[in-house]
Amino acid sequence: MTPTETRRGFNRKLLTSLMTFGLLETLYSRDLFADSVKPVIHKWVIELHDLCRDVKGHKIKDVDFQAKLEDLYKRVELPELVKLLDLDRVAATVKYPAKGAANLGVDLGVVEGLPKQLVFGKQIFAMQKGRSVVPHGHDNMATGFIVLRGNFTGKHYDRVEDNKDHYLIKPTIDRTFTPGECSTVSDHKDNVHWFRADSETGFIFNIHVMGYNPESTKVAARVYVDPEGEKVAGGLIKAMKISSAECHKKYG
DSSP: OOHHHHHHHHHHHHHHHHHHHHHHHHHHHTTHHHHTTHHHHHHHHHHHHHHHHHHHTTSSOHHHHHHHHHHHHHHSOHHHHHHHTTHHHHHHHOOOOSSSOEEEEOOOTTSTTOOSSOSSEEEEEEEETTOEEEEEEEESEEEEEEEEESOEEEEEEEEEEEOSSEEEEEEEEEEEEOTTOEEEEBTTBSOEEEEEEOSSEEEEEEEEEESOOTTOOSOSEEEEEEEEEEEEGGGEEEEEEOOHHHHHHHHO
């Protein structure tokens, strides 16, 4: 091999290396490596939408929806969901209310294949330590939480009886919820819930399907209650229906 050929070989290898480095640099600068994992979380969101469509269209019962939604939440890659929801930016810019939780909109427009008209609503609840998603029940709504960041004390109650000025409720869940853990609500299971932040800040992703229950004549809405009411027979609690302002004043 001549010195000239050796130099040519060296130059060729050098040029190839530089081109490869330049390509890698371009890929990093355009975040194309990150793009390679986007379909995974995009597929998860599509599954979420399909599940919500099924309960909205009466293809599955609400308690089955709850079980399937909890399974879906447990399968999500939490760091990818956090990234999709742009939580770092949200956490840096949120203005926390004096009472209760900030209710922040979520843009899922970047998800490929997701319909523009969604069958579910979505938001992030953000709160400081000691503040709450205050205790409330739902009429004609199926919902689900997943904790994105922070620790919470979460409580659920079954709505056993609905009266004009109060519910009769039965405690079902009372425990700590950490990132990645979830809970769900429907008209028929764990209908009343209350989440209080135990860490300095806390963030929850929530979805809700409104007007899903063909057996209900009620308009889809929250019903604020006082779960620390009179204890009655059968381990039940008489939870008075109260206004949002009253509930936030006491529990926010």
